[in-house]
Amino acid sequence: MDDLYRAIADPTRRAFLDDLIERDGQSLFELCRRLTMKHGIGSSRQAISQRLEVLQSASLVMARREGRYKFHWFNENH
Amino acid sequence: MRITQSSVPVDDQEKALRFYTETLGFQKKHDIPMGEHRWITVVSPEDPDGTELCLEPDEHPAVKPFKSALVKDGIPFTSFAVRDIAAEHQRLKSLGVRFTQPSIDYGTITAAVFDDTCGNLIQITQGSMES
Numbered sequence: 001m002d003d004l005y006r007a008i009a010d011p012t013r014r015a016f017l018d019d020l021i022e023r024d025g026q027s028l029f030e031l032c033r034r035l036t037m038k039h040g041i042g043s044s045r046q047a048i049s050q051r052l053e054v055l056q057s058a059s060l061v062m063a064r065r066e067g068r069y070k071f072h073w074f075n076e077n078h
Numbered sequence: 079m080r081i082t083q084s085s086v087p088v089d090d091q092e093k094a095l096r097f098y099t100e101t102l103g104f105q106k107k108h109d110i111p112m113g114e115h116r117w118i119t120v121v122s123p124e125d126p127d128g129t130e131l132c133l134e135p136d137e138h139p140a141v142k143p144f145k146s147a148l149v150k151d152g153i154p155f156t157s158f159a160v161r162d163i164a165a166e167h168q169r170l171k172s173l174g175v176r177f178t179q180p181s182i183d184y185g186t187i188t189a190a191v192f193d194d195t196c197g198n199l200i201q202i203t204q205g206s207m208e209s
Contacts, residue, residue, distance in 0.1 A: 023182075027152020029191070030179045037184035045151075069178055070150045 087136035154201035
């Protein structure tokens with residue numbers, strides 16, 4: 001539960017969840033682009049990866065490889 | 079100084095030539111034998127004297143890991159401009175092109191990303207970036 005509250009305490013991480021609810025199955029590139037263009041948040045790709053890892057460890061986001069691609073999904077069963 | 083040529087690293091030049099001409103609709107401009115490979119460039123039929131795109135062999139050992147890492151994260155190698163992205167997205171999808179990102183409106187531009195079957199993702203955009 002601590003992980004969950006920590007994960008959603010950050011507005012950037014909440015923006016990810018909003019974006020994944022809008023369109024599930026996004027690449028890291030698409031998530032970064034949406035963050036910059038729609039939310040005006042200009043984080044580095046590395047910082048964004050770290051934030052995604054926090055969401056994944058709280059089981060809010062799942063990352064899945066599909067062949068050579070990797071997509072991110074909102075975990076509805078959380 | 080002008081930019082007259084750009085390139086994409088492709089895993090198979092013959093396959094790339096087919097995809098970039100028959101599927102994307104570019105025209106072959108140069109095709110010159112160069113040892114075991116060829117110097118192949120394509121141009122847009124809308125701008126046949128414009129920038130040439132070289133379909134370059136990706137045989138250097140550093141290139142394949144670099145390309146794989148970009149593809150995994152969904153990052154396009156390069157970007158082309160289209161007039162009607164919705165129509166182009168539909169046209170390419172009907173030809174079996176795999177999109178990793180559908181057409182998304184970001185306000186100033188609309189962009190989509192597809193797989194060129196030669197180890198790269200390519201972005202197409204409509205909007206202020208190409209005007």
